[in-house]
Structure formats: C-alpha cells, structure tokens
Amino acid sequence: MSINNNKKYKESRRIWATTRAHLEADRMKYKRSGKKSKSHWSLFEKVLQFFLIFMKLFNIYKRGYKNAKNIKVNKIDLYFPDLPCSFENYKILHLSDLHIDSIQGLEDIICEKLNGLEYDLCVLTGDYRKSCQGSLKTILRPMKKLKDCINANDGIYAILGNHDTYLMAEYEDIIDINLLINETVFIKRGNDKIAVTGTDDPFYYFTDQAIIALDENINCFKIALVHTPELYDVAAENGYNLYLCGHTHGGQICLPGGIPIITHQFEGRKFYKGLWKHNSITGYTSCGCGVSGIPLRFYCQGEITIFTLRKGEADIIL
Numbered sequence: 542m543s544i545n546n547n548k549k550y551k552e553s554r555r556i557w558a559t560t561r562a563h564l565e566a567d568r569m570k571y572k573r574s575g576k577k578s579k580s581h582w583s584l585f586e587k588v589l590q591f592f593l594i595f596m597k598l599f600n601i602y603k604r605g606y607k608n609a610k611n612i613k614v615n616k617i618d619l620y621f622p623d624l625p626c627s628f629e630n631y632k633i634l635h636l637s638d639l640h641i642d643s644i645q646g647l648e649d650i651i652c653e654k655l656n657g658l659e660y661d662l663c664v665l666t667g668d669y670r671k672s673c674q675g676s677l678k679t680i681l682r683p684m685k686k687l688k689d690c691i692n693a694n695d696g697i698y699a700i701l702g703n704h705d706t707y708l709m710a711e712y713e714d715i716i717d718i719n720l721l722i723n724e725t726v727f728i729k730r731g732n733d734k735i736a737v738t739g740t741d742d743p744f745y746y747f748t749d750q751a752i753i754a755l756d757e758n759i760n761c762f763k764i765a766l767v768h769t770p771e772l773y774d775v776a777a778e779n780g781y782n783l784y785l786c787g788h789t790h791g792g793q794i795c796l797p798g799g800i801p802i803i804t805h806q807f808e809g810r811k812f813y814k815g816l817w818k819h820n821s822i823t824g825y826t827s828c829g830c831g832v833s834g835i836p837l838r839f840y841c842q843g844e845i846t847i848f849t850l851r852k853g854e855a856d857i858i859l
C-alpha cells in the first residue's frame with residue numbers, strides 16, 4: 542500500500558505489528574514455502590564463541606577485526622531502458638546490515654566514509670542490531686548519529702531484517718528514518734516518478750503481505766527493497782526494475798577468492814553477493830557494513846554502495 546493514505550496506513554501498521562510480535566515471540570522461521578522451522582541463531586552464536594577463542598589463540602582475531610572495520614565505498618552505474626529522463630544520474634546510497642552495535646564506533650567509521658559523497662536517496666536494507674533479540678536501546682544513539690551523517694534530499698527509507706523487531710517502528714521518529722513495511726513511496730521529479738517498495742523481512746517473518754506489497758498495480762519505474770534476495774522472482778514477475786537487498790554479508794568469513802563458508806541463505810542463494818540479473822530485473826546483494834555472530838571478516842570486505850541510475854541498455858550479462 543502507498544503510505545499516503547493515513548487512516549488505512551495506521552490500521553495496516555497496527556495489524557502488522559500485532560502479527561510480527563506474535564511471530565517474534567514464537568522464535569521460529571516463517572518461510573514463503575509455508576515451512577516453519579526453529580531458529581538456531583542462539584546456538585550458532587554459542588558455537589562461534591568457541592571459534593573466537595581459537596582465533597584469539599592464534600592471533601587471527603586482530604586481523605579479522607581490522608578487516609571488519611575496513612569498509613569500502615563501491616560506486617556502480619546501472620543502466621535501464623525504462624528509466625524516466627528526470628532520473629538520469631539519480632544516485633542511491635545503499636547501506637545494508639549495519640549491525641551498528643557489532644563493532645565499537647562503527648557509526649563513526651561509516652560517517653567518515655560518507656563524508657563528501659553525493660547521493661539523492663538513501664536506502665537501508667535491514668539488520669540494525671547485532672543480536673536477533675533483546676533491547677533496542679543500545680542502537681538508538683549510534684543509529685541517530687549515523688542518520689545525521691546522511692544527507693539525502695529525497696530522504697532515508699529503511700526496511701526491517703531478521704535481526705530487527707517490530708518495536709523499531711516505535712522508534713522511527715526518534716531515529717528519524719522512514720520505515721517501509723510492505724509499503725510503497727513515490728519520488729517525483731517534475732512529471733516523472735519512481736516507486737520504492739519495501740517489504741518486511743522474508744527470512745524469519747514472511748507473510749503474504751510482502752507479496753501483496755510487490756503485487757500492487759503500479760505503473761512506473763520500480764525499486765524493491767527486501768532484506769534478502771529470496772523474493773527476486775516475485776519482484777521480477779511484477780515488473781520491478783531494481784532489487785536491493787543484503788542479509789548474506791557476502792559470506793563475511795570466506796575462503797581465499799571470496800568463497801563463502803556460510804551465507805545463511807537457501808532460497809535465492811545464487812544471488813548471495815553483488816550484482817545479478819533475473820529476466821528483466823537487476824539486483825544487488827550488498828556485503829553489508831557491519832558484522833554478525835563474530836566481529837570479523839576474511840576475504841569479504843564490508844561495503845557502502847552508491848548506485849547511479851542511467852538511461853540505456855543494461856550493461857550486465859550474467
């Protein structure tokens with residue numbers, strides 16, 4: 542639904558929050574396939590703590606931690622035949638998987654990288670805190686600090702990931718970001734417009750509302766924001782032009798050559814990292830800014846991405 546319809550929007554948000562609260566309390570993964578399975582994240586985190594001791598013993602920890610703080614700025618031009626002329630050279634800053642409390646001072650590192658960069662719109666594709674549970678209080682200050690570093694004339698639009706809680710919506714005004722929860726917003730330039738649709742996380746908290754949001758009858762250039770790549774086919778079938786996501790961290794801990802050991806993604810796994818194409822949709826899976834599980838990266842650099850939209854034939858052949 543469009544977020545312009547105030548009464549309908551508030552009712553829709555109320556229903557969503559009630560449903561999401563129930564799903565979170567259940568601590569299960571609700572998948573699009575209809576499967577419901579237990580989340581093993583807490584167990585996974587405990588296993589990683591043993592891994593961490595091993596790393597510290599062999600002094601690999603320091604190197605991995607330094608890698609995790611070394612975030613690159615990736616600038617990518619994307620070509621679309623259907624791009625409205627007024628959006629030629631439109632710049633989108635994409636930040637994903639901030640996990641802003643995973644590394645001390647991460648917000649300062651990101652702010653320093655953002656300094657001097659130019660963009661029109663900022664999108665955040667989920668996972669703001671390190672843990673999947675617990676208080677949100679620890680991330681409010683760094684998130685607000687980061688938000689104050691972002692200078693996007695067309696605003697900041699954010700979606701929720703599997704590490705995020707429905708309570709984020711209560712802090713939307715405090716952090717001063719606009720959440721898109723199965724909702725669409727329009728950005729206008731003269732007579733032209735583009736639509737940005739954001740869904741709730743489909744990795745733990747899939748509901749049909751995510752499909753319904755992508756299925757809305759919208760006739761313009763469309764961008765989908767989804768935490769994971771797994772709704773790529775739905776977005777493509779519904780004529781979306783661009784799909785931005787994260788979640789996988791590009792593997793985070795990889796073998797030489799960037800080969801991931803774990804991606805936490807089965808559906809859409811082939812799109813676990815970087816630029817991809819499916820039929821007429823172009824997608825990008827960010828390696829993310831932050832880290833989860835353990836504060837280390839190997840052979841997989843964190844990233845801040847700036848896309849420049851250009852009118853023309855798509856330039857990627859995959």
Ligand SMILES: [Fe+2]
Nearest residue numbers: 638668788833
């Ligand atoms: Fe994440």
